[in-house]
Amino acid sequence: MIIPKPRPFTAEQHEFAKLAKAFGHPARIAIIEYLIEVNTCICGDIVDQLPLAQSTVSQHLKALKEAGIIKGNIEGNTICYCIDEKSLEKLNKFMQRVSSKTEDKKIAVNQK
Amino acid sequence: MIIPKPRPFTAEQHEFAKLAKAFGHPARIAIIEYLIEVNTCICGDIVDQLPLAQSTVSQHLKALKEAGIIKGNIEGNTICYCIDEKSLEKLNKFMQRVSSKTEDKKIAVNQK
DNA sequence: TTCCTTTATCGTAATATTGCAATATAGTTT
DNA sequence: AAACTATATTGCAATATTACGATAAAGGAA
Numbered sequence: 001m002i003i004p005k006p007r008p009f010t011a012e013q014h015e016f017a018k019l020a021k022a023f024g025h026p027a028r029i030a031i032i033e034y035l036i037e038v039n040t041c042i043c044g045d046i047v048d049q050l051p052l053a054q055s056t057v058s059q060h061l062k063a064l065k066e067a068g069i070i071k072g073n074i075e076g077n078t079i080c081y082c083i084d085e086k087s088l089e090k091l092n093k094f095m096q097r098v099s100s101k102t103e104d105k106k107i108a109v110n111q112k
Numbered sequence: 113m114i115i116p117k118p119r120p121f122t123a124e125q126h127e128f129a130k131l132a133k134a135f136g137h138p139a140r141i142a143i144i145e146y147l148i149e150v151n152t153c154i155c156g157d158i159v160d161q162l163p164l165a166q167s168t169v170s171q172h173l174k175a176l177k178e179a180g181i182i183k184g185n186i187e188g189n190t191i192c193y194c195i196d197e198k199s200l201e202k203l204n205k206f207m208q209r210v211s212s213k214t215e216d217k218k219i220a221v222n223q224k
Numbered sequence: 225t226t227c228c229t230t231t232a233t234c235g236t237a238a239t240a241t242t243g244c245a246a247t248a249t250a251g252t253t254t
Numbered sequence: 255a256a257a258c259t260a261t262a263t264t265g266c267a268a269t270a271t272t273a274c275g276a277t278a279a280a281g282g283a284a
Contacts, residue, residue: 027121059263091207096208174232231280234276253256
């Protein structure tokens with residue numbers, strides 16, 4: 001009897017892993033929180049906010065941009081960063097789905 | 113004029129980074145989704161579900177356990193894993209807060 | 225006891241991440 | 255043009271992650 005090989009991970013699993021991974025560092029959480037607070041700001045402001053070198057901050061910004069969590073608009077000399085709401089929405093919905101399902105189970109168990 | 117050194121990251125930022133990081137790999141997303149689906153299961157079931165070696169799955173389970181996302185109960189020979197709802201709840205609330213704040217901003221901008 | 229099953233851990237290799245200083249790039253100002 | 259500002263990239267070291275096979279540990283079955 002042949003046991004079917006399990007499928008590799010789904011595109012969805014990869015997608016949410018990528019989004020979550022971008023949140024997986026305190027510096028990037030701090031950047032996201034700051035951007036939410038100020039709505040929009042230039043890169044230099046973020047560098048001033050964090051206890052990290054400019055090059056390191058730039059790397060974290062790149063990671064967030066590649067995950068689709070932030071967007072950067074070039075404005076002359078500077079770059080104006082802001083949150084990409086769509087990705088946050090997506091991750092939020094995923095977390096909600098996951099969290100609500102465990103809630104359902106908990107209720108079901110209690111009603112037994 | 114002395115510019116104050118920015119504070120290191122907050123405990124909250126570390127906490128959510130740790131939780132998010134645990135979600136930051138498709139295998140771990142798959143494990144979480146499977147555990148939600150079946151509610152509870154022994155470790156071997158998870159190994160069968162994933163295209164990964166037993167030792168690798170064990171590592172991922174350890175990571176999830178250390179992040180507080182799953183719990184493992186020893187039952188004789190086997191270990192019964194399940195989701196720790198509290199941590200999911202926490203991460204969900206965080207994402208909701210973050211996501212709703214960008215929503216607010218969007219509305220505020222539109223009303224200008 | 226001996227064998228089997230289940231899970232964790234160890235050792236190791238490959239790769240990725242994090243952080244920084246130094247440098248490059250590109251726009252701005254003078 | 256030269257000097258300055260803002261950001262990205264490069265090079266590099268330290269560390270972490272991912273994956274696997276081999277092995278250990280601990281319980282159950284024969």
